[in-house]
Amino acid sequence: MGKDVVADLKRDYISKLLAKGQRVDxxxxxxxxxxxxxxxxxxxxxxSARVKLGNTDVVVGVKLIAGEPFPDTPNTGVxxxxxxxxxxxxxxxxSGPPDxxxxxxxxxxxxxxxxxxxxxxxxxxxxPGKEVWIMFVDVHVLxxxxxxxxxxxxxxxxxxxxxxxxxxxxxxxxxxxxxxxHQPISITAVKxxxxxxVDPTHDEERVADARLTAATIENGNLCxxxxxxxxxxxxxxxxxxxxISRKIGAEVRSKL
Amino acid sequence: MxxxxxxxxxxxxxxxGELLAISSKKAGVxxxxxxxxxxxxxxxxxxxxxxxxxxxxxxxxYIPVRGDLVVGKIVDVGASNWLVxxxxxxxxxxxVNEVPWRVEFGETRKFMTVGDIVLLMIVGVDxxxxxxxSMQEHGLRKLTGGMVMEIxxxxxxxxxxxxxxxxxxxxxxxxCRIYVGQNGRIWIDGELDSIVRAVHAIKMIEDEAHxxxxxxxxKELLERSSGTGA
Amino acid sequence: xxxxxxxxxxxxxxxxxLDxxxxxxxxxxxxxxxxLKRADxxxxxxxxxxxxxxxxxxxxxxxxxxMQNPERALVQCHYxxxxxxxxxxxxxxxxxxxxxxxxxISEALTHVVFTEYFPRTSIDVYIEVLQANAGTRCAGLTxxxxxxxxxxxxxxxxxxxxxxxxxxxxxxLDLGKExxxxxxxxxxxxxxxxxxxxxxxQMDGDLTQEEFDxxxxxxxxxxxxxxxLQRDALKRRYSARxxxxxxxxxxxxxxx
Numbered sequence: 001m002g003k004d005v006v007a008d009l010k011r012d013y014i015s016k017l018l019a020k021g022q023r024v025d026x027x028x029x030x031x032x033x034x035x036x037x038x039x040x041x042x043x044x045x046x047x048s049a050r051v052k053l054g055n056t057d058v059v060v061g062v063k064l065i066a067g068e069p070f071p072d073t074p075n076t077g078v079x080x081x082x083x084x085x086x087x088x089x090x091x092x093x094x095s096g097p098p099d100x101x102x103x104x105x106x107x108x109x110x111x112x113x114x115x116x117x118x119x120x121x122x123x124x125x126x127x128p129g130k131e132v133w134i135m136f137v138d139v140h141v142l143x144x145x146x147x148x149x150x151x152x153x154x155x156x157x158x159x160x161x162x163x164x165x166x167x168x169x170x171x172x173x174x175x176x177x178x179x180x181x182h183q184p185i186s187i188t189a190v191k192x193x194x195x196x197x198v199d200p201t202h203d204e205e206r207v208a209d210a211r212l213t214a215a216t217i218e219n220g221n222l223c224x225x226x227x228x229x230x231x232x233x234x235x236x237x238x239x240x241x242x243x244i245s246r247k248i249g250a251e252v253r254s255k256l
Numbered sequence: 257m258x259x260x261x262x263x264x265x266x267x268x269x270x271x272x273g274e275l276l277a278i279s280s281k282k283a284g285v286x287x288x289x290x291x292x293x294x295x296x297x298x299x300x301x302x303x304x305x306x307x308x309x310x311x312x313x314x315x316x317x318y319i320p321v322r323g324d325l326v327v328g329k330i331v332d333v334g335a336s337n338w339l340v341x342x343x344x345x346x347x348x349x350x351x352v353n354e355v356p357w358r359v360e361f362g363e364t365r366k367f368m369t370v371g372d373i374v375l376l377m378i379v380g381v382d383x384x385x386x387x388x389x390s391m392q393e394h395g396l397r398k399l400t401g402g403m404v405m406e407i408x409x410x411x412x413x414x415x416x417x418x419x420x421x422x423x424x425x426x427x428x429x430x431x432c433r434i435y436v437g438q439n440g441r442i443w444i445d446g447e448l449d450s451i452v453r454a455v456h457a458i459k460m461i462e463d464e465a466h467x468x469x470x471x472x473x474x475k476e477l478l479e480r481s482s483g484t485g486a
Numbered sequence: 487x488x489x490x491x492x493x494x495x496x497x498x499x500x501x502x503x504l505d506x507x508x509x510x511x512x513x514x515x516x517x518x519x520x521x522l523k524r525a526d527x528x529x530x531x532x533x534x535x536x537x538x539x540x541x542x543x544x545x546x547x548x549x550x551x552x553m554q555n556p557e558r559a560l561v562q563c564h565y566x567x568x569x570x571x572x573x574x575x576x577x578x579x580x581x582x583x584x585x586x587x588x589x590x591i592s593e594a595l596t597h598v599v600f601t602e603y604f605p606r607t608s609i610d611v612y613i614e615v616l617q618a619n620a621g622t623r624c625a626g627l628t629x630x631x632x633x634x635x636x637x638x639x640x641x642x643x644x645x646x647x648x649x650x651x652x653x654x655x656x657x658x659l660d661l662g663k664e665x666x667x668x669x670x671x672x673x674x675x676x677x678x679x680x681x682x683x684x685x686x687x688q689m690d691g692d693l694t695q696e697e698f699d700x701x702x703x704x705x706x707x708x709x710x711x712x713x714x715l716q717r718d719a720l721k722r723r724y725s726a727r728x729x730x731x732x733x734x735x736x737x738x739x740x741x742x
Contacts, residue, residue, distance in 0.1 A: 009329060009373070013403035016448050043535060044617045045570035055523045059616060061570025084578055086566065088541040088612035090524050095564060097579065138569045138578070140614070142539060143522045269724045271717045272598075272635050273643030273680045288600070288642070295680070297600060297640040299720055314724060315527060316638025317545055319603075345545045345607040384556060384605050410638060466724045 011207045018195050024203065025054075030244050032187075032199045035255060037154065039162045047163025047178065051155040054201060055145035057089075060137065060155030062163045062178075066126065066170050067134040077124025077132045081110035083139040083152065090144035090202075108186070108226045109139065109152050112215035116184025116223035118160060123179040126172050133165060135178075146202040149213045149226075153186040158256055183256060184223050185249035186215035189241045196237060198244055212238065214245035218253065267303075269314070269466075270296040276309050284310025300410075301466075314466065318344045318409035318439040320387050324378040327404060327437035328389070330370050335362045340374065343406065343439040346387050350376065354390035356397075373399045373443065375435055402433070402445030405455055407462040409440035414465040415458060422461070422471060429478040430454040453481045496665060497654040503665065509658040512648065512708050513621075517629070517719040519636045525612075527637025529719065531629040534662060535619035537571075540629035542637040545607035559604035563592040563611040565626055571618045587623045588613075594627055594647075594676040594685040600640040609639060620666035624649050624674050627686060632716050636723070642678070644716050645685060646709035649674040650701035652693060657700045659708055673701050677709035 014024060027033065033054030042048035047062035069076060083106040085093040098106070113119070124133040137159075139152040163178035190200040190208035197204055205211070209231030215224040222242060227233065233241070270276065274296045276287060283289035286298040287310055296302070300311035320326070320342065328348070332339035336359075337349045352359040357367055368374070375396050380388035391397065407415065415436050416423050427434050432446030432454050444454050457474050464470055497503055507513070513534030522528035525541035548554040565587040569576045580588070595611065611633065613626035627647035635644055651661040653669035661669060671693045676686025684706075693701065 009404040013451070017452070020448065022452070042537065042570055042617045044572055044619075048570065057522065059568070061568065063570050063575040065575055082569070082578055084568070086612065086614060087543075087564070087610070088522070088525060088539065088614055091543055091546075136569065136575055138575075140568050140570075140616070142614070143524050145523065269721045271644060271720045272641040273678075274717070275680075286640070288640075295642075297642070298638055299635045300638075313638050315636060316640075317526070317604075345547055345604060347547065 010203050014204065014207055015193050018193050018197075023197065025201065027199075029195060030198050030248070032150075032248060032252070033201075035154070035252065037158045037255065039158050045159075046166055047159040047161075049155045049158035049162075051151050051158065053147060053151040053154070053199065055143060056147060056151045057141075057143035058148065058151045058155050059140045059142060060152060060159045061140065062156075062159045063136040063138065064124075064133045064163075064165055065136065066131055069125070069129065069132040074129040075122060075125045075132070077119075077121040078134045079110065079114055079119070079121065079137070080134065081106045081113065081137045081139070081156075083109070083141070083148070085141050085144075085148075089141040093141075093144070104226075104228070105148050105152065106139065108149055108213060108224065109137070109156060111224040111226070112153055112184045112186045113137065113156055116215060116217050117181050118157065118184055120179040120181050124165070126167075126170065144202060146200045146205045147188050149188045150186055150199060153184075153215065154252060154256075157183045157185065157253075161256060182217045183253050184215045184217050185252050186213050186224065187245035187248045187252070188213040189244065190229075191231060191233060191237065196240055196244070198248065212241045214242050216242075216246045216249045218250075220246050267301045269300070270302045270311055271299050272297055276302055276311070277304075279309065282308035284308040286311025286313050312413070313410045315408060315410050318342070320344055320346065320348075320378045320381050320385075321438070322378055322381055324438040325435070326376050326378060326389070326439040327399070327435060327441035327443050328374050328376050328439075329404075330368055330372045330374065333364050333369060335364065338364060338368055340376065340389060342376070342387070342389070342437075343409070343441055344387070346385050348387040348389045350374070350389050350391065354379070354388070354392055356392055368398055373404055375399055375437075375443070399435070399443050399445075402443055403451060403455075405442050405444070405458065407440050407442065407458065409438065411462045411465045412436060412438055412440060414470070415442070415461050417471070422474070425471070425475065426454055426457055426478075429475070429482070430457070453478060456481065494664065494668060495654075496668060497656050501656075503653070503658065503662075505662060509656050510704055512660045512711070513662065515712065515715055517632060517715050519632050519719045520723045525633075525637070527633045527635070527639070529629045529632035529636060531625050531632075533621065533625045533628075534660070535617060536615070536622055536625045537617035538622060538625040538629050539614045539616060540626065540633040541612045541614075542609065542630070542633045542639065543612075544609035544637070545604040545639070546610070548606060548608035553608075554606045555601075557605050558601035559599065559607045559609050561592050561596040561599055561601065561609045561611065563588045563595065563613065563630065565591060565613040565615075565623070567615040567618060567622070571615045587626070590686055590688070591623065591627050591630060591676075594645055595630060595634065597683070597685045598631075598642045598645055598678060599634065600642070603640055609634070618663075620661050620663045621649050621674070623647070624676075627676050628712055628716065632719055635716075635720055643680040644713060645676050645678055646712040646716060647674065647676040647686060648705050648708040648712060650705040650708075652691060652697055652701065657697050657704065659704045671697070671701070673698070673705060675702065675705040675709065677706055679710055679713040682706075
């Protein structure tokens with residue numbers, strides 16, 4: 001019998017507390033959980049980070065492998081993002097090929113990195129039209145308590161900072177640091193009983209009506225957004241989430 | 257490792273495979289015997305009694321035992337029974353014969369439905385671990401209102417305390433009704449603020465179950481939080 | 487086992503290996519128990535440059551149901567390597583090697599777990615290799631055993647695991663990556679310290695009877711030391727002393 005039986009049982013409790021302006025773990029509505037970041041955690045990767053956001057624990061590995069560019073961008077490196085929601089992290093994750101959840105997580109993180117121009121992909125070209133660096137961003141979830149979007153996004157940004165392009169191994173000169181341009185930080189909020197809560201725990205995600213992730217860069221511009229779950233947001237609520245994302249995104253960025 | 261303070265007894269944490277004694281005493285919970293020796297089978301606290309040696313487990317699934325009080329949730333409804341999740345590897349059917357009402361075949365949904373929280377007793381466990389639960393004993397019923405939290409079943413004895421001392425203190429200091437299921441599920445009802453205080457206290461007990469001075473720490477926590485009404 | 491590059495000295499004039507170890511020396515090993523929140527039990531192992539995480543869920547209802555054993559629990563191990571765990575990025579998902587390793591580890595653990603206490607259930611063991619440097623199946627089994635104990639699964643003993651091998655015609659303990667790639671034999675062993683039983687054994691390469699004898703003994707001696715580290719990791723988790731009066735008894739008590 002899954003642990004999720006209890007998550008359902010908590011719905012009422014969460015609602016009653018929200019009505020009094022409280023969250024189960026005592027946080028404010030616009031407060032993130034404690035965040036710890038460890039970089040260069042994995043030696044076999046070109047860059048890596050381990051992020052703990054509350055009880056959510058993820059490892060992000062960056063691997064750079066020589067490969068062919070896409071035909072329409074012959075002088076640009078290729079970014080590909082993957083997320084493994086392994087059963088170790090939660091009894092709600094199943095073995096097997098990536099399901100819709102893990103695919104959505106991977107694509108949203110990818111969008112933040114790509115549209116936020118985290119990395120200057122033009123500097124990842126080795127032989128124009130023939131050989132470029134394929135940058136694999138692999139997210140591995142170890143322990144799950146909600147909000148993979150932000151934990152993985154923060155992990156990717158942290159990993160990029162310390163990533164070294166292994167040019168020497170490819171016989172293309174000296175190794176060099178990954179050309180990082182921006183740090184697009186995503187902040188996710190859920191809506192429960194009409195209230196907006198930032199950085200949801202697993203229990204909060206389970207009872208949420210709707211979820212919104214917004215990624216911003218240093219100058220405050222938006223670069224990626226994703227709304228999830230079956231409920232809806234009003235326009236005011238959308239703007240509110242974006243504003244919170246900008247503010248908290250800047251705070252998180254300063255911790256990188 | 258032995259304390260020189262006579263009031264305090266150092267409890268030994270043992271691991272599977274560890275030799276506990278060479279003895280003909282009974283091999284109790286968390287142990288097994290082989291060739292006249294008793295070994296630990298689980299991670300836990302070594303407990304020596306006059307006639308047995310056992311290990312109080314520090315972790316593990318809830319394994320139902322006849323006579324246990326449990327807090328369950330209805331997860332499915334059949335024509336002549338309800339399926340109850342009791343936080344155990346074994347699903348438990350609650351048969352229409354085991355409830356205080358007269359239920360006609362097919363009428364089960366009129367009495368209880370998926371999502372209902374129930375207070376039950378384990379009335380039977382056979383060799384293949386098939387479980388029988390009942391709602392017929394005095395005090396057993398559907399629980400409405402309140403909230404349910406879950407802790408590791410191995411920590412339940414700590415929440416109850418010796419002779420119920422800990423649970424009594426929790427109830428007195430929060431004025432909540434609290435039912436602690438042996439299966440690690442705890443139902444709490446009362447003023448919302450009091451429920452929150454009880455939840456925090458129980459979480460502290462779970463986190464620090466093995467440390468000393470726990471009763472005092474819990475008492476302090478409850479005293480501190482009562483003033484703020486948080 | 488490939489041919490050794492001519493400039494690679496697996497054993498030097500002083501009998502020292504590439505990383506300075508003597509033939510009978512193990513790489514540094516660190517074990518930590520109870521590192522994940524959601525899993526029922528967990529353990530993290532750093533062994534040389536290996537980084538391995540193990541998590542246990544169960545005993546729990548067995549899925550798929552047709553695999554249930556009416557008399558015993560099924561111990562199902564899932565060994566997986568993260569894509570960033572090796573220099574040449576590995577495609578996500580289990581390959582044939584992972585399946586084989588999962589099987590032999592399941593079998594090793596099944597021997598010590600009191601499976602008869604939990605008929606019709608499954609005990610799921612997840613092993614994730616975050617960084618690989620030879621000997622990951624031994625590190626995985628070592629971690630998995632600790633995770634099982636951490637989860638409170640009743641067992642006869644905690645299985646320890648280590649490999650021996652042969653490089654440059656010398657029998658050595660605990661092969662590193664280059665030794666595994668360019669050596670002459672590899673013998674992973676899984677050992678039950680209390681009874682002296684061997685529950686995992688593989689061998690590939692070229693060994694005389696004397697060499698195999700020496701290697702197996704070496705691995706077994708190492709397993710005994712590893713066993714001490716495993717026990718220590720579990721006890722460290724609960725190192726605070728416990729007071730007599732506060733301990734609940736094993737007798738069930740009413741709680742109404």
